[in-house]
Amino acid sequence: MDKKVCIDDKCIGCGLCVKDCPSLAIKIENNRAIVIKENCIMCGHCVAICPTEAVSIEGYDMSEVEEIDGNISLSSEELLHKLKGLRSIRHFKDQAVDDDIVKNIIEAGRYSSTAKNSQAVRYIVLKDQITSYENMVLPIFQKLQKFLAVFGNNYIKDFDFSQGFLFKDAPVVILVVAEHHLDAGLAAKAMELMADSYGLGSLYVGFFTYVANFSRKIKRKLSIGRKEKIVACLAVGYPDIKYKRTVPRNKAKISWM
Ligand SMILES: Cc1cc2nc3c(=O)[nH]c(=O)nc-3n(C[C@H](O)[C@H](O)[C@H](O)COP(=O)(O)O)c2cc1C
Known part of the structure; x- marks a missing residue:
């Protein structure tokens, strides 16, 4: 099914979607966001950023969209340790x-x-x-x-x-x-x-x-x-092996310019 960005009456014209749209597909007109380009990349940033849930995209299963839980976090140390x-x-x-x-x-x-x-x-x-x-x-x-x-x-x-x-x-x-x-x-x-x-x-x-x-x-x-x-x-x-420590690696080759 073709996809289509839809913006409903809940729009408050804040312009956050306009600012974040990589396809330049939205503008504010008469204090409301309107879609000016139908063939955007359908990335959904407009859905994700809207403070009033005014944006949806036809053709996606919108019931899958989840509110971001800002309380879930992994410290940088934990994440790097996990990756290592x-x-x-x-x-x-x-x-x-x-x-x-x-x-x-x-x-x-x-x-x-x-x-x-x-x-x-x-x-x-x-x-x-x-x-x-x-x-x-x-x-x-x-x-x-x-x-x-x-x-x-x-x-x-x-x-x-x-x-x-x-x-x-x-x-x-x-x-x-x-x-x-x-x-x-x-x-x-x-x-x-x-x-x-x-x-x-x-x-x-x-x-x-x-x-x-x-x-x-x-x-x-x-x-x-x-x-x-x-x-x-x-x-x-399921692993049938357990590692006790991380491995050694070459130093990163980084060029700072
Ligand atoms: C693209 C890719 C292909 C790989 N193919 C094999 C493979 O066919 N057989 C194998 O035993 N290991 C394979 N490996 C595992 C690498 O040997 C392993 O990532 C590397 O030795 C570093 O070990 P580590 O992943 O435990 O850090 C592959 C890894 C990558 C990233």
Whole structure:
């Protein structure tokens, strides 16, 4: 359904929506905000900022809009500590993840920023077919391993490309699909954090995305379009491992100009 910004009688003409609209789509006329451009990016800032709830957007489910709870806050120290402590999880418990939790993880992706608010990111959840996809990819790595060994490339020489190598027997794998990488990447990071909030661990499985994006057969089986890419593949499950501390990292390379 096409979307349309609507401003009702509750408008007090304060102009906050005009000031915050990135599309320059609203102006004040006779002490009321009016829409002057129908084809804005539908980012919803006008809805979010209006002090009198006068703005809605037809075509969105407005019942999903929540009042911001200003009392929820995480200190900078807590947030940074949380981010530093997030690890790639490669050992999962044999425990299912509830579908409602998976849906909420995807919600975190859905609310992430996208360029021009395109919201052109979609998600494919693998549960029953994880092994089947793993079996399509592993033989390719087994062949590649032999091939690269001939040229003395040793990076993957010792990997055991047998069942479980890719997804580490995680109960759920979420593919984040988009044309624009950053859109999907931002969604994936939010999803990783959301998964963590449920006590779940995640692993980005680049070995899978790399091959899957090259394989017409896999893309066809996943119903992924020609322009679309699997940008992130997140294996998700309850961690069977506990880390006691953060990891060391290179210092940030920062240029102040
Ligand atoms: C895009 C991306 C792809 C990755 N692919 C894999 C993978 O296929 N298999 C794997 O075991 N780890 C994979 N990783 C995990 C990285 O090895 C890991 O992030 C890195 O070693 C740092 O560890 P940390 O995530 O615990 O901080 C991937 C990470 C990223 C960001």
